[in-house]
Amino acid sequence: MRTLRVVLPAVVILAWLTLAAVGGPFFGRISEVATNDQAGYLPRSAEATQVNELRDEFLGEATGRPAIVVVERDGGLTDADLAWTEDLAGRLADLDGVDEVSPPIPSEDGDAAELVASTSGEVDETVAAMRQAADVDRPDGLGVWVTGPAGFIGDLVEAFAGIDGFLLLVAFSAVFLILLVVYRSPLLPVVVLATALIALTGSIIAVWLLAKIGAIDINSQVQGILFILVIGAATDYSLLYIARYREALRDHESKWDATWLALRRSIAPIVASGGTVMAGLLCMLLSELNSNRALGPVAAVGIVFALAATLTLLPAVMLAIGRAAFWPQRPKFGDPQPDLTSPDAKGFWPAVARLVSRHARAVWVISTAALLVAGLGVLVLDADGVPQSDVVLGESEARDGQEVIGDHFPAGAGNPALIVGAEADLTALADAALEVDGVSAVVAVSQNSPTGTMPAGTDAPPFPIPTLAPLEPTVVDGQVMLQATLEGAPDSDVAEQAVTDLRDAVRAVDPDALVGGYTATMLDSDAASIHDRTVIIPLVLAVILVILMLLLRSILAPVLLVTSVIVSFAAALGVASVVFAVAGSPGADPAVPLYGFVFLVALGIDYNIFLMTRVREESARLGTRPGILRGLTVTGGVITSAGIVLAATFAALAVIPVLFLVQIAFIVAFGVLLDTLVVRSLVIPALSYDIGPAIWWPSKLWRDERAGRGDESRRLGAQDRA
Template sequence: MTHGRHGGTQTTMEAPSPGRGGAPRWLRILLPAMLILLWLTAASIGGPYFGKVSEVATNDQTSFLPASADATEVQAALDGFREGDDIPALVLFVRDGGLSDADQTAIDDELSKLASLDGIADGLSPAIPSEDGDAIEVFVPISGDAEVGDVVEALRAQLAEAVPSGMDVFVTGPAGFTADLTDAFAGIDGILLLTALGAVFLILIVVYRSPVLPFLVLGTSLFALCTALLTVWWLAKAGVVLLNGQVQGILFILVIGAATDYSLLYVSRYREALRDHEKRWDATWAALRGSFEPIVASGGTVIAGLLCLLLSDLNSNKALGPVASIGIVFSVLAALTFLPALLLACGRTSFWPLRPKFGSEHAVHVSRSDDAAVPTTGLWGRISGLISRHARIVWIGSTLLLLVASLGVFQLKADGVAQSDLILGTSEARDGQAALGEHFPAGSASPVSILTQETDAAQVIGILQQTDGLDNVQVLSGDSATGTADATVTDGEVVFTAPAAGPPGTPATAVEPTVDDGRILLQATLDDAPDSAAAEETVRQLRSDLDADVSDHTPVGGVTATAIDSNDASIHDRNLIIPVVLAVILLILMLLLRAVLAPVLLILSVVVSFGAALGVSALVFNHVFAFPGADPSVPLYGFVFLVALGIDYNIFLMTRVREESMRVGTRAGVLRGLAITGGVITSAGLVLAATFAALGVIPILFLAQIAFIVAFGVLLDTIIVRTLLVPALSHDIGAAIWWPSKLATGRTEPERAQKHKHVA
């Protein structure tokens, strides 16, 4: 070991080993060339799939429900009662002060033209006037084979041009909300990706002060994303995984952030190795030896956390687990194969103009002995000095600060939000829903659906008629011109009637309901908006009454039931998966660090950090952004990302601390590990925070909340937990942090000397 001019140490330069530096020249050229060519081929094939995601993606909320949910059972049964899987849109015409005869004529003329519009299925309902005479509603079925967003957009454009001046027209209902949701996700392939890449590029320019290296790192992230997307697309095409806009957005951000983080760690090791090795081949192998374990462990931790989502009841959560895990796999592979090959090809030129010179010294504090020397005279050297002098004060103060911030958790409103609140900004479907409630029963666009045995029809219809908040009970009937018929019970007898074709006053005619496997499908109109708390209470009460009074299972579905089942499943998932994630990550850390105490403390630190992030987020959501609430899955997603990704930085830190501790003892190893990794981990934290913050450009409430929670939480973890809390706590505990491994006994000479000095 040689001494630097500042009294510090410089790692002894290794002689090239026969298996590395002595490798044949053709192998040193061919191996990186083949790796680069392989990734170029995969990325060139996967790149065009960015524009094809809509072919295999779905945003149908019911398809995300657990198979056991009542709403899922009802949705699956619909095929037996009607042809196709049409999605209803509700067109609402409104004129304050009353619709005139001319308005009625214009509406009738326009309705006659709608049937010829591409994507409109058979079964267009007649115009239904409101009691106040100010509005008319029309149910328009949109073919399930068509692109709902495109059909609704065309429908809105045609109606806007045709209606008389002064009349408002809205396209709302399930199809309207689906179209608005699809439109909100439309920026994922473009604005989201560009925002994330732009933010990361600026950070890399500042960090490296090199015009070359940021392109190499970002290229690694993009190639990992292209290859991951190619894999996910074909798996979704085969029905192996479920893909939707939410999962797609998180996949993009997660791959860019994770791949860049892993790349930063490798670049840091490679820059160190170039100072200690003259040949690029030797430096590459040294960098791979130093970065392989922490990168694989970090990626494995994230994958393990994500795969815990497979335990979820909610299919939308299950969908994210394997899709995001595939993204992390390619992030790790790209950082350990493609980037090393690129840097091997470019050598020291990658860092131009600040090229690391072979044999260059590392500046250290003159006040340290050789073994305890901190290899920096900058910010991280000063922070190491602070921890060395006041470790206990630092970690106690940091913990108290996080605990105080965690108190805001009690203000988090994560019990679900209305469907109309999912989209931030303008939404015609939301405006139309509000207008509908002023002139018709607010739930007329999204009725409650009840699947019952034909033999139980009288009993079930009687319950529906007596349930507060429900009105206008109907049954699906192929014998009716409108596809539905009124369902009533008179003197214990079930009567199904439909208006007969003819002039007004023509008596209704009796019809037969559509029967599938001995069951009929009833529908009832909600008095309240389908996404309101009152509607949810009505459906819960209905389910309770049916379970108590009807012997056969009678599932209830529809928009409101779907929201109820989604929220209940989310709460179940949150309570189950969070403890499982903690246990899995704790086990991985124990295997990685060969200790028990250190992993337990690391897990506790990240949990406290998550609580603080969630507490501050709750205050911001309520008092700054004035959000209406949050989906129950928001804390779960935030937890999985923050714990899995937050542990990454502790892995980067503590693997280096353990490496240094084996040479110089634990307390000196903590200070050296912090000083060496401080810059790269902080840069990685800034990159990950910036990429997740980019999710906020998509106007979806869920993604905006995840963006803030994860971005703020990563910064909190980077600045406080990994910089102050964990190093200070580890330094204060000393060698015992590695219990029960041999490092905890202080068997190394440096550790015994430092322990004696500490006691003295």
Template sequence: MSTVENTRVPRWLRILLPAVLIVVWLALAGVGGPYFGRVSEVSSNDQSSYLPASADATKVADLQSKFSGTSAVPAIVVYQRSSGLTKDDLASILDDSKKIADLPGVHGDVSPPVSSKDGKAAEVFVPFVDDSNLDAHVAGLRTHLDSSTPNGVNSYITGPAGFTADLVAAFGGIDGILLAVALAAVFVILVIVYRSPLLPVLVLATSMFALCVALLVVWWLAKWGVVQLNGQVQGILFILVIGAATDYSLLYVSRYREALRDEGSRWRATWTAIRGAFGPIVASAGTVIVGLLCLLFSDLNSNKALGPVAAIGIVFAFLAAMTLLPSLLLAFGRAAFWPVRPKLGSEHPQVVGPHAHGLWARVAGWIRRAPRVIWIVCTIALLAGATGLLQLKAQGVPQSDLILGHSDARDGQNVLADHFAGGSGSPAMVVGPESQLQSMADLLLDHSGVSSVTVVAKDSSSGTAPVTKNGIQPLGPPGTPTPAPTVVDGDVMLQATLTHPADSDAAESAVRSLRADLTRLHDGILVGGVTAVAIDSNDASIHDRNTIIPIVLVVILLILMLLLRAILAPVLLVLSVMVSFAASLGVSAYVFDGIFHFPGADPAVPLYGFVFLVALGIDYNIFLMTRVREESQLHGTREGILRGLAVTGGVITSAGLVLASTFAALGVIPILFLAQIAFIVAFGVLVDTLIVRSLLVPAVSYDIGRAIWWPSKLWRRGER
């Protein structure tokens, strides 16, 4: 084969091909790089946009603009003086509310201040235009309030616009801090592993070029409406591409370094390395891609959006590792490994036997001596960690708890709840037939979770009019005409102010109860609003979790069967990853509850953790078992297991440390969901790398022997 390659591939082509590949990647990355600063143009962090079109909350959100004639997002400005607002305070706030109407982004009428019953607080409703600059508009209002709020009075911006602005600000570190932390962690690990200053730079360049091109493609797909992008998906895309591209690069580098010991020609060494690495890497990337695409079965748009976006990232991670990195290493040759260069003709390290040395040779020796003890102890330890699942609280968290650290909107909501009805400014929206208007209002008013009801009215200066048991009430002095409700396709919209904060458990219980009661009144009545969005999101997440996890398991099991051409080995691998996932999630539950004191978790957290840990955790088993199968064909199954473990031990451990570090970097973004995913995946990858792949799988496979390849030809072949 080497002779054929020398004679059939002209020298000019051996120089031109890698040069062209490097130039193409450099050009694409140069185009894609600037898009890091433009993600906000195609990204949305509006929680209702995550919902499926079939959800009641989505339907109500779509109808809301028809009733109000605008798609404004409301903000609530809350003013508070602990000793009570004075007349001068209220006069100043009233005057300022007129000035707020002229601020950039304000879209519609700003309400006059509404005082609380205790006289200590006032609220002003400010409608903002719903566009990509919402956070900038809210920041402008914040700057205005800093100078216009009376001395001694505290002001806060809360409501849907306030929380959205806080979320955007929390995600603001994704482009800079997240990438810097992830790349720094990976660089340090690679320098320690390779003891080379140049090779880590080549590997990181490969990862960053893959990310730049992936972002370029995703940005335009989001621009055309093909995929949906938000801060959550963006952060995971960045980490996933860097981690996966680095993992694939490490496997290729390992094969290339081996080939340089046997081949004097860099070209032949490159092709030898590509042939050896291509199978495991394409199988690994394919498994992750298929696992991610299973998210398309999701009901929740945020889950459905992640699948194709992350799959695109994995595609470019694979392409970069198999085209750009080989080209770079071909250009640098042995110099890439300086100062520890692999020498031509040098012996490969002894991995098993009496002359073997090093950590992985010792681990192989332990497994040879006591395989059953090792896999039983590992299994018991993992099952012990899984007991934490009993206290995992993944039924959703209030919107106000999504942001870790300071949140002006959360502080404002707490003040609002102290002085007004808890759901003030974030009412439940009820859409139903005009003929049922009074019946719907009566039902709402009789519910203990509702403090007041208004109807969207076309003749009201405030856009709404109060509704009592006696019907719609006029706003203004005696003689003011009663406003008529706005009617859209025969329906009216009522706004029910809840007695509890819109993101509280009590509010969710009230909305579920109202939905059941209103459906009995008329089955076409819809209930939306902030609380309904949270309910529909959580319900969809639970449905997705129960649907997608079995699909991912079946799909990955089938892929492993095709790859290993066996049944028993893939079943054992999937079972090992499931036990590993259960242990990782259980330990995480203990940590979240006992150390970080998190309020709970989104129902999507176990699903995301499962998809990443199963898809990525199976990667290491693929890297291991494909090499074990290769060695087993030459040396027999038990010897092949020990050789495969010893040969791949260093590279897979390095890959696991890199991936764990990159996912841990998500923790720098102060979002509860990302912090939890960061810990679960980072911890789970370490468990997969250091326990499952290093001890559990090799030990149980060694104990079973060649039967793990049942029913393939390798199973029927005797041990050597």
């Protein structure tokens, strides 16, 4: 037996260290299997996706994301500027990843010109090379920008550049400082963070392999959330285990006995919490957006590794270190467990318990009312989507270039809407499209034209291309493709409205006609996100409610817990909405409320699970109301610490200059603090205390207390404590 006590933890630690050594290099490789192209987020059934899949057949191999190079000089382009722009077109065409480059297209006012290039392969690398080429021998005073869909992807990838290093550094630094304050021990924070880091390493290996074989899709957004989720979850679960281990070391001289006691007491709430998070996140598999759907399995993999590391590696390390891990405040065998529920008990949490016991109804009524008032802020929430140009915060060459295009060209030039319809209806489709407000020109795709297009429609404006006889539109399976130039910027509300009207107009001619392109992709993405909110949010609530009922063996308590988390989420989203509005935010992606809800409900319910499982344990020994007070006091410190740690880790997402992640960082960080400090500390204990034993209805615990059969168990509990 003594050999087992040495060999077993050694084998566990060695196995995890081996995994860490193998997985270390994967931190820098996960971007290899990530994509940030918005078209890849959509389901195959989306209209924009269907059109995107037909582009190769109509346009040949050069069907990558378009990049637009725009040059501008106040007072008009000179001959030298135009000559340099022509040379630039040649240099760009020679770059790897650039398939075709149009000749310079001058603006009517003579102040600007643009080149339209088709990119392929690693778009961000191609854009970076194009921007370097645009700096070679540039004439003084000539402005040059690389923009278009490819340009925005390049800016987005650059914004995510710090996700492997800087994000982790900020998150780990914040957690380390918090743990140092909580434990007042130099060793415990290192043990906890090492556990979280090794769990993250294992999850990255698994996610990389799954993405490599095509089982899941991943993007930089999901990657960042995975990092934060695993660090936060593993740290939270570690805090709960260490708190139980400290208690067990007072009751048992043997570290081995203390370890098994701590595991027995903590495994149920930790597994239940992790299972709840996984179940909630796996509901994202029903999402219509590939990006949302990817989050479910990726996050579930992360939680599995967080649970495994917390319940195997951490106990093994703590067993090996023993009481020295808590130095300089080592728990001693035989020290009495602190009685935090006595009237004379000192400290913050005993004071909170006394407040709850004396003014239970006033506490939960006033706290709930304050949360509901805060929730009114959702009335100013604008979550119908944001322009692509506002996704990246701070400097953005693509955004600046798009503004220049809008000053001198139709803002949608070089990034048209794509219409696919019957060959027999070509002229009628073009005429219908030209009648739509916001459409400035329509051309048909033609592979035997030097530009790849030809005029379309009886009222089409003149199109200055060399005449080839005959010019024929490209026909694929009886269908043709038209390109409609939009007057508004491709990511603007005006452009989205034009695409909506365009779809109605062309379907009046050909009911099977499809409209795709960049703007249509954004439009379909927003519609899919709104659908996901409607479907997934109720499902997450139902799944979590069932899990809580099974865990607590009660109906009333789980209903109240889930309701409290909903109120907490509404308050967090309301405050966030006001903050976003005051800060001048352009709005929010429709997925922001969904992500905020899933994380706050799934993670917020963790703290209620930690609290109520301990309350149930104490209620079986002391009775419900004394059990509530003891559960509150003994878990108050550890749960609050866990909440602060989780809030800090999610707040670290704000270092990535992407609007979506910054907004998620604020909503989740603020919401977790609200849930930890108000809901779990005041609302739930006070409401449960006010209701009394009926909180466990219809379980055996409720029936026993109602019949007065709880006296014997309470007497035995008092003897145990003595």
